[in-house]
Amino acid sequence: MSEITFASIESSHQLVRFLIVLGLCSERLMVLMMIFPPTSDNVVQGRVRTALALLWGSFIAYGQRGLLEQGDATMLVGIGLKEALIGVGLGFAASTVFWAAESVGTYVDDLTGFNQLQMQNPSQGQQTSLTSTLLSQFAIAAFWCLGGMTFLLGAIYESYTWWPLANIMPAGGSVLESFVLSKTDSLMETVAKLATPMMLLLLLVDIGFGFTGKVSQKLDLPSLAQPVKGALTILMLALMAAIFIDQVRDQLSLVGIAAEARALAGGK
Template identity: 35%
Template sequence: MMEWLNEIPLFLLILVRISCFFITVPVFMTKTIPAPFKIGLAFFLAVIVTMSTDKSGIQAFSAEYIILIIKESLVGLGLGFIASILFYAIQLAGTFIDLQSGFAMGAVFDPQSGTNVNLTGRLKNVLATLFLFSLDGHHLLIRGVLESYQWIHVEALVPAMLDGRISTLLLETFKHSFVIAFLLAAPIVFTLFLVDLVLGIIGKTSPQINLMVVGFSLKIGVYFMVLFLALPGFFLLLHRLFAQMFDAISQMIRIMGASL
């Protein structure tokens, strides 16, 4: 019994990292997943990691322990945030598409993020989540945070938080996120731009045509046609996006685990 009491400080530190990871990582951060499920999953994962981690005799309720709690929370939030950056590229692509197609006025409330999102972004987000589940991506995310304990030890600090390497990685991830969002939105946005160009020429040559009625209906028809034609390419880009997401998590773990 005393041995378990001595392991409570270590268990709490491990629980902090896993819980903060679930707060920001895609799929698990959604409000549609019940909170008791996420709390229970984090608890039992923390128990498993505690049982497989070397006992280090961490002193609880000391200044060093408070610093370690802050460090563990930053590590968990950082690992989840860098994954969510790339996942938000899907939502950004939907925003680009809806601004061009006219569906931006029909933004709906998203229970997952708690904000208003565009229709196309919501559709692509659901498809991406299902695709991630089909690839067992949620298992890879959990494996990532569990393997982080092999690189980033609980009792050790993270020098990379002070030398700018993590900031550089985040900026690179933001750049890749915008590139992927542009590639996801490019087929529909470019096609709708051509439709607007043709409608503008028609409006100049035939002013008697009511473009407000004809143009909007035409753009909706072209939008749905290109959306379904571009679905195979969408899933190919999703495969690339998820590969970059797992690679970004791996790089973050290696940077945090490396010493100066």
């Protein structure tokens, strides 16, 4: 009886150790999925996201059996903080194209004057503009259809080779700072490139209605500019949908996310 009791206690201790290691191995992916728009609360529910993170993290946890034998609780806390930091960096790198699509929609709505008629988005629980919601959902759907999750998981698993779980030393604060600044610059540049065609078209409409209104002031043509700009915006979005997918296919499918992850580690 005592042998059975001892075996059960030992098994329970091993189970607790495995759950701790599983939590540490899943933290990097969990933090990334909380930031990443296609796996955020607006698309994937919390329980489903947690289950997926634990499932994909179990492959890493299987090879980390001796992790708890190498350090104490302080080391585990340090590893947890380090994993959260890596998850934030990878999530920021993977989310820029989706934030760019949403920013382009908001910018277009500002130019057309439709941003003052915001709607309550039930999926986000906050007010959003029509075009930004449309482009955001369009980018998320393209990510799943192009198989971007496969490349994202490949980058996550590859990140454990250049930054192992037991290695608590980070790549360096200066590397992370320069990485975040470069990704922010690329985000602003992407927004400017995607919004420029529609911005120029809407600017020409405003100039045309302005000159026409000066000639015939009794017709009150400036009041007609907003519906015309709205119709042209819808037409441009319909025509540029395929072009948008073709131009940012690699960014949406996250083909180069592994290279960006290596850049996060300082070229390791």
